[in-house]
């Protein structure tokens with residue numbers, strides 16, 4: 001029976017974390033734009049986008065100038081992406097820093113044929129240097145505010161941690177508009193949403209892993225650290241399982257309501273001692289690609305008033321840092337379980353020169369789905385709660401994240 005023992009040993013070993021991808025936490029594009037005094041310019045340039053987003057539902061379906069690519073939202077959100085990790089493509093391996101994004105489903109990196117400013121300062125994929133490169137040739141485009149990101153599809157060997165995926169379809173961007181990408185600390189994006197959300201044709205990365213049986217379980221999970229010290233364990237993506245050392249207490253599960261985003265039902269969002277939003281339930285997307293929590297404009301405006309946040313000229317909301325201790329807790333109710341966020345977790349602190357500025361971690365964003373208006377739960381929520389994405393049973397689990405102080 002020695003072979004059984006060996007087989008057990010082998011699989012226990014595999015399950016115990018060879019597929020650990022460490023994540024780094026870096027400054028967001030928004031922070032970098034603000035530090036270089038370009039945030040106002042950016043917001044002004046994207047007014048049409050903001051307008052479209054807000055009023056899209058008022059126009060007849062198919063009005064071309066108002067057509068909103070589902071991913072244009074995403075690119076706007078990448079302004080607030082802060083956790084990145086490494087992947088490689090090709091033989092020999094070419095390394096890229098990507099956002100591991102549960103809010104989209106495509107994989108793309110800059111192409112060596114891209115001459116946009118953004119590409120010039122990022123890693124670019126050099127197809128001619130790889131012996132395993134396969135030309136696909138189909139085009140992809142991601143609609144984005146004032147322009148389109150354009151690219152071509154290719155297939156390659158993809159490596160993430162110790163996992164190798166054969167024949168992975170991915171996009172090589174040949175044109176990246178605007179300066180969000182110039183500022184970005186990441187080269188590309190690796191989407192972990194459902195196939196229905198993909199703009200590209202072909203399998204999203206985790207679907208390839210499932211098809212090629214590269215993971216033990218059809219699960220991945222995220223731990224996002226709150227620590228500001230770089231070099232620490234800033235975050236971890238675990239492919240194929242759960243890392244029990246990174247959370248405490250039970251896992252509470254939520255069924256996925258629409259297999260597109262990782263979308264679930266939210267029972268309510270309550271501000272301590274005051275009102276409750278979406279008292280009859282609404283929808284929420286679990287999104288590692290954004291740092292904030294977003295919701296419908298009218299709800300968010302009321303919420304900002306309840307936490308005493310005041311608007312700036314670029315539509316951000318500022319909080320007096322001295323008042324953090326006195327601010328109410330915000331409780332999110334998911335499948336009858338209460339998830340409490342203290343002001344320490346929903347206020348984002350940033351240093352601008354010598355001054356510390358405190359920003360509200362809530363932002364207005366209109367996203368509708370066939371099941372009603374949606375909220376986005378980003379890193380503010382996900383750094384408090386370890387999150388588990390289960391494609392086998394189509395559910396998302398949360399447990400209290402363990403943090404070293």
Ligand SMILES: *[C@@H]1O[C@H](CO)[C@@H](O)[C@H](O)[C@H]1NC(C)=O
Pocket residue numbers: 086088093094095
């Ligand atoms: C890619 O990353 C791996 C792991 O971090 C490293 O060992 C390797 O040298 C890198 N390759 C290149 C070409 O930078």
